[in-house]
Amino acid sequence: MPLRIELRRDQGRHTVTEGPWIRRRQIAKTWGPPDPAALALVTDHRGEAIGWGLVSPESEIAVRLVNYSSEAPPDDWLGRRLAAALEARDSLGLAAQPTTGLREVNSEGDGVPGLVIDRYGDDRVLQITTAAIAARAPQIVAWLRPRARGALYVTAPTSAAEREGFAPEPLIQLGDPPPAADHRLSFLEHGLPFQAPAPPSQKTGAYFDQxxxxxTIAQLAAAHGGPLLDLGTHLGGFAVHAARAGVTAIGLDQSAKALDFARGNAARCGVSERLTFAQGDLFGPLDQPELAGPFGVIVVDPPKIASSARDLPRATRALAACLSNLAPRVAPRGYLVVCSCSHHISGAHLDAAVAGLRGRWTRTLALGPGPDHPVAPCHVQGEYLRVHVYQAREAA
Ligand SMILES: C[S@@+](CC[C@H](N)C(=O)[O-])C[C@H]1O[C@@H](n2cnc3c(N)ncnc32)[C@H](O)[C@@H]1O
Structure with missing residues (x-):
């Protein structure tokens, strides 16, 4: 008998439009030990099958559905999903850009909830965020190993391990030979050579979603003429691309390690003479003279500022204060590029923060992650990156 999880009567059928997550409070009964290595059949209160899912016994998100069928997925479902994800990336044409830094597996978006695989040239970094995927890590590594030439790092954020109740394995590094302690991840992005730190690092090392x-923003900056201010520059991304397009740029970050990589990337891309970097707090006064402006483009790309709906009032206040500090530094017909990687902050929240600014602003673009970050339909929690471009039309 498979592990079976029955939903409460008041939960109805839990249709596909409600997304793949089943929360603990939706469950009435469980038959069999809730084992993260098992797949569970989820039924409604009458015992009618809803689908099969991965189990996280300790988590508030108790099940993540992998199908909506009465039939169990085939034994090799995981290998099939991984193969489909990798084939889908091949068909994106990124190699022709040339780009060799990309997301190969994007959790629910690729039908493998809890698993991210980012590719850096020949190297790969796996990030595990659920107990069910932690239980399958050896199987995933065994599948990937013959298909991966370079180093393989397996990581698990402590926050996810605590939330899901799995032991965060020590960082696993595989390779033949194994990567050196000072190994750096190298990749091309639209033909430009970048390096990122190997784990432990922010996320998997780089933010490929942007x-x-x-x-796009480099082209906008070149058309306007610049200069560009890149707040939360990390590896130098927006600033390096703008400088490569002929624009003078300044990158700012709080992290000294990120700035070291950003400077190295500027040199590697041959744009150091058009680029400077500064360490600072993007939510602070930003009163260094070189940040006074005016700038043709200001990009604000902060870390996740709202982890839950409860954080929203504080996060939106902080964002509004940051933007009102920056808005007077935008040149006439210049752009304020406001990024958020918090699922709870919607496009409407970004609009509201800008609507409260002095002067007249209009939104010219609403962007999101690239096609290597697919989202399962109706998995609203999978939507997180919002990038709105606002143009200054009238000064305050
Ligand atoms: C979402 S990442 C930015 C990604 C980057 N723009 C890119 O395109 O790759 C956020 C960045 O903000 C930095 N950061 C975090 N808190 C900060 C703060 N208060 N002030 C400045 N930078 C901060 C982090 O070190 C990280 O590099």
Whole structure:
């Protein structure tokens, strides 16, 4: 008998439009030990099958559905999903850009909830965020190993391990030979050579979700004339791409390690003479003279500022204060590019923060992640990156 999880009567059928997550409070009964290595059949209160899912016994998100069928997924479902994800990336044409830094597996978006695989040239970084995927890590590594030439890092954020109740394995590094302690991840982005730190690092090392936006904003900055201010520059991304397009740029970050990589990337891309970097707090006064402006483009790309709906009032206040500090530094007909990687902050929240600014602003673009970050339909929690471009039309 498979592990079976029955939903409460008042939960109805839990249709596909409600997304793949089943929360603990939706469950009436469980038959069999809730084992993260098992797949569970989820039924409604009458025992009618809803679908099969991965189990996280300790988590508030108790099940993540992998199908909506009465039939169990085939034994090799995981390998099939991984193969489909990798084939889908091949068909994106990124190699022709050339781009070799990309997301190969995007959790629910690729039908493998809890698993991210980012590719850096020949190297790969796996990020595990659920107990069910932690239980399958050896199987995933065994599947990937013959298909991966370079180093393989397996990581698990402590926050996810605590939330899901799995032991965060020590960082696993595989390779033949194994990567050196000072190994750096190298990749091309639209033909430009970048390096990122190997784990432990921010996320998997780089933010590939902004790749297409970095190019779009560089084109915008070149058309306007610049200069560009890149707040939360990390590896130098928006600033390096703008400098490559002929624009003078300044990148700012709080992290000294990120700035070291950003400077290295500027040199690697041959744009150091048009680029400077500064360390600072993007939510602070930003009163260094070189940040006074005016700038043709200001990009604000902060870390996740709202982890839950409860954080929203504080986060939106902080964002509004940051933007009102920056708005007077935008040149006439210049752009304020406001990024948010918090699922709870909607496009409407970004609009509201800008609507409260002095002067007249209009939104010219609403962007998101690139096609290597697919989202399962109706998995609203999978939507997180919002990038709005606002143009200054009238001064205050
Ligand atoms: C979402 S990432 C930015 C990604 C980057 N723009 C890119 O295109 O790759 C956020 C960045 O903000 C930096 N950061 C976090 N808190 C900060 C703060 N208060 N002030 C400045 N930078 C901060 C982090 O070190 C990280 O590099």
């Amino acid at each position: 790749r297409e936006n970095r190019r």
